[in-house]
Amino acid sequence: MSANAWALLLQALWETLYMVAASGSLSFLLGIPLGILLYITRPGRISENHLANTCLASIVNAGRSIPFIILMVAIIPLTRLLTGTSIGTTAAIVPLTIAAIPFVARIAEGALNEVPLGLVEAAQSMGASPFQIVVRVLLPEARPGLINGMTIISVTLVSYSAMAGAIGGGGLGDLGIRYGYQRFDGAIMLATVIVLIALVQLIQAAGDRMQRFYDKNQ
Amino acid sequence: MIELKQLTKTFVSDGGNVTALNNVSLYVPRGKIYGVIGSSGAGKSTLIRCVNLLETPSSGAVIVDGQDLMQLSKKALRQARHTMGMIFQHFNLLSSRTVFDNIALPLKLTEQSKVAIEATVAPLLTLTGLEDKRNHYPTQLSGGQKQRVAIARALASKPQVLLCDEATSALDPQTTSSILALLKDINRKLKITILMITHEMDVVKSICDQVAILSQGKLVEENTVEEFFVNPKTALARKFVRSATHEKPVSEIEHHLKQKPISGSRPVVRITFVGDTTNDPLITQTARACNVDFVVLQADIESVGNKRLGFLMVEILGDEQATKTALEYLKARLKVEVLGYVC
Ligand SMILES: Nc1ncnc2c1ncn2[C@@H]1O[C@H](COP(=O)(O)OP(=O)(O)OP(=O)(O)O)[C@@H](O)[C@H]1O
Ligand SMILES: [Mg+2]
Numbered sequence A: 001m002s003a004n005a006w007a008l009l010l011q012a013l014w015e016t017l018y019m020v021a022a023s024g025s026l027s028f029l030l031g032i033p034l035g036i037l038l039y040i041t042r043p044g045r046i047s048e049n050h051l052a053n054t055c056l057a058s059i060v061n062a063g064r065s066i067p068f069i070i071l072m073v074a075i076i077p078l079t080r081l082l083t084g085t086s087i088g089t090t091a092a093i094v095p096l097t098i099a100a101i102p103f104v105a106r107i108a109e110g111a112l113n114e115v116p117l118g119l120v121e122a123a124q125s126m127g128a129s130p131f132q133i134v135v136r137v138l139l140p141e142a143r144p145g146l147i148n149g150m151t152i153i154s155v156t157l158v159s160y161s162a163m164a165g166a167i168g169g170g171g172l173g174d175l176g177i178r179y180g181y182q183r184f185d186g187a188i189m190l191a192t193v194i195v196l197i198a199l200v201q202l203i204q205a206a207g208d209r210m211q212r213f214y215d216k217n218q
Numbered sequence B: 001m002i003e004l005k006q007l008t009k010t011f012v013s014d015g016g017n018v019t020a021l022n023n024v025s026l027y028v029p030r031g032k033i034y035g036v037i038g039s040s041g042a043g044k045s046t047l048i049r050c051v052n053l054l055e056t057p058s059s060g061a062v063i064v065d066g067q068d069l070m071q072l073s074k075k076a077l078r079q080a081r082h083t084m085g086m087i088f089q090h091f092n093l094l095s096s097r098t099v100f101d102n103i104a105l106p107l108k109l110t111e112q113s114k115v116a117i118e119a120t121v122a123p124l125l126t127l128t129g130l131e132d133k134r135n136h137y138p139t140q141l142s143g144g145q146k147q148r149v150a151i152a153r154a155l156a157s158k159p160q161v162l163l164c165d166e167a168t169s170a171l172d173p174q175t176t177s178s179i180l181a182l183l184k185d186i187n188r189k190l191k192i193t194i195l196m197i198t199h200e201m202d203v204v205k206s207i208c209d210q211v212a213i214l215s216q217g218k219l220v221e222e223n224t225v226e227e228f229f230v231n232p233k234t235a236l237a238r239k240f241v242r243s244a245t246h247e248k249p250v251s252e253i254e255h256h257l258k259q260k261p262i263s264g265s266r267p268v269v270r271i272t273f274v275g276d277t278t279n280d281p282l283i284t285q286t287a288r289a290c291n292v293d294f295v296v297l298q299a300d301i302e303s304v305g306n307k308r309l310g311f312l313m314v315e316i317l318g319d320e321q322a323t324k325t326a327l328e329y330l331k332a333r334l335k336v337e338v339l340g341y342v343c
Helices: A003-041 A050-065 A068-074 A076-083 A089-113 A117-125 A130-167 A171-181 A186-214 B044-051 B074-081 B099-109 B114-127 B143-155 B173-190 B201-207 B225-230 B235-244 B275-279 B282-290 B320-333
Strands: B002-011 B018-028 B033-037 B059-064 B084-087 B161-165 B193-198 B210-215 B218-224 B266-274 B293-304 B307-317 B335-342
Touching: A003 A050, A003 A089, A003 A130, A003 A171, A003 A186, A050 A089, A068 A076, A068 A089, A068 A130, A076 A089, A089 A130, A117 A130, A117 B084, A130 A171, A130 A186, A130 B099, A171 A186, B002 B044, B018 B033, B018 B044, B018 B059, B018 B210, B018 B218, B033 B044, B033 B173, B033 B201, B044 B059, B044 B161, B044 B193, B084 B143, B099 B114, B099 B143, B114 B143, B114 B173, B143 B173, B161 B173, B173 B193, B173 B201, B193 B201, B201 B225, B201 B235, B201 B293, B210 B225, B210 B235, B218 B225, B218 B235, B225 B235, B225 B266, B225 B293, B225 B307, B266 B275, B266 B320, B275 B307, B282 B293, B282 B320, B307 B320, B320 B335
Parallel strands: B033 B193, B033 B210, B084 B161, B161 B193
Antiparallel strands: B002 B018, B002 B059, B210 B218, B266 B307, B266 B335, B293 B307
């Protein structure tokens, strides 16, 4: 591979990292609270609210059922509103984030479901408010599960970000398609795939490590 | 200290309604240990969960330390819960926190300073014998140690009342007695009123002052523990007492028991000794005074609270007149039930 190709690869890696990191943190920031709401408003839970739960659940389900490629195109007006453009790496962050939020919410809800209800009850018996129960009991206890879930989401975002290349998002996927597929440059194609594999391994290893650190059950 | 007035709780579900508590009233005096015993599904957990309103009663009143809890706002109820500790069968410790942080949790909820938390938690670690486990996580502890952490945590907010739902049911007998001893110690040292839910009579026997039996949501009998052991009124109470004294039903001992005496039959009697009479040689005295003999079928001596209670099941051998005199002699001094007659 030429020096030029290496530069392209590095540039693409940087773009992928940027897209995944930005859409990842944004979707965790918005999706985890949504997951908490889903959890606490369920019947029999600390802030039971049937109407709110049904509404949230249908929005989340709808969000999860839209194919990413369609979502990307459909929300172009929103993307333009938020980033001033509908094309490019920064613009790709918007659909990536929006697509990830409902998944984050459901995975967060699932992690919270794993916390034994007895702990919530013990906290209630101590006079904890719903907010205190979330912050002091549910989140710390669900942390290993949350980390695990967020690792899965991050890996998924790597492959979604490759798709985002389709609307000029850049990144490793875009590089692979333009050079590897359209120009039959096998070396670059192979290099992007190797970098993608390494990236996913790295994310998974970091996630596993962090989960092990916080999981005091082992 | 704790007063439940005509408490009823009905669970409404698609599969039909379950009345878990049916018009239950009881009073737990300040500083006492009050046991509630009953078989599985009797409504014991529902009852204790109503005391701190983890479960909202369908009707009735819950009064703790003069406060009618059902009249309180959510915030005031949370405040009231700070004065009530609760421990559970399955401990319910936070797995992500150390022993110290678990015990400190109630104090963090009331935003206490680090210094104040250390000042409260350190003596609790000593009281519960956990000083060396301070920085351990719950998975590194045995069941008994976990329950000690749970007890320390329940005491951290300096409660007046401690609610225990089957606190020893997940523990082996030896650990059970050490936990019960700890609870008794807490009751004496800190003057905390304890409401204990259990299905084991041994628990009631070793630390409770008063006891109530719950059966199918109803409170069927209530008494001081001694009276309960000496004079159980209902069949269910007798069954629980016998389980604690390891007594077998008479029918298992004597197959040919008759209700009425016939000529030449011998009475089978159950004798209860209370307190000092357990030390008196009353059986041999009776044998000498009335010229009868005894065949011992079953015998047991238990300590209930700080009293000793003895149970003796005997067959009395002798001629008709002597047997009669012996029975009267015994009845004048002890509690005697004639269970039947054998030939
Ligand atoms: N949340 C609930 N919804 C419906 N029914 C319930 C609920 N909780 C308890 N019950 C029912 O109420 C009755 C009493 O239950 P409870 O848990 O109080 O019994 P218990 O005496 O504590 O039994 P155990 O010794 O097995 O713990 C049972 O028939 C149970 O099925
Ligand atoms: Mg129970």
